[in-house]
């Protein structure tokens with residue numbers, strides 16, 4: 001029995017007697033403070049934060065873009081990552097069945113090639129908004145101006161900037 005005790009740690013110095021490492025203490029207190037801050041920040045009753053407010057702010061900003069530059073000759077969303085992502089979804093829903101998943105055409109013409117109704121932003125907008133005689137339906141009522149600019153931002157990201165479809 002005596003032999004064994006010598007091999008083991010001395011009972012006088014136990015793990016619990018070690019001081020808590022400083023870094024641990026900082027992390028521990030930091031996590032508690034962060035938790036409190038998080039609760040405070042995301043509780044509308046306390047901080048007034050609300051998702052609706054953020055959404056509203058975003059919408060007002062977008063409306064402003066459209067109002068300020070009316071009538072638009074340039075796409076306000078050109079190379080805007082968020083708009084392009086939205087436009088891609090719009091394209092898949094409303095356009096790809098005629099113009100192809102890769103924009104290379106099908107029932108409708110290739111949108112990456114020469115466009116016979118014009119290749120400036122306002123001409124392309126017009127093609128989508130008002131439609132074209134040879135079977136292109138008008139989308140203004142269905143999509144509204146804002147979403148037409150977004151789908152065009154996506155089309156142009158492939159067409160003008162050579163990004164993957």
Ligand code: HEC
Nearest residue numbers: 094095098107108109115116117118127132133134135136
């Ligand atoms: C029902 C099939 C169909 C759908 C859906 C459709 N298109 Fe078209 N689109 C056409 C056809 C057909 C033409 C060619 C019209 C012509 O030559 O007069 C065309 C023409 C166009 C043109 C003008 C091309 C040029 O040569 O000037 C653009 C731009 C265009 N479409 C974009 C879109 C976008 C963006 C969408 C989705 C919002 C869309 N189209 C949805 C069939 C379609």
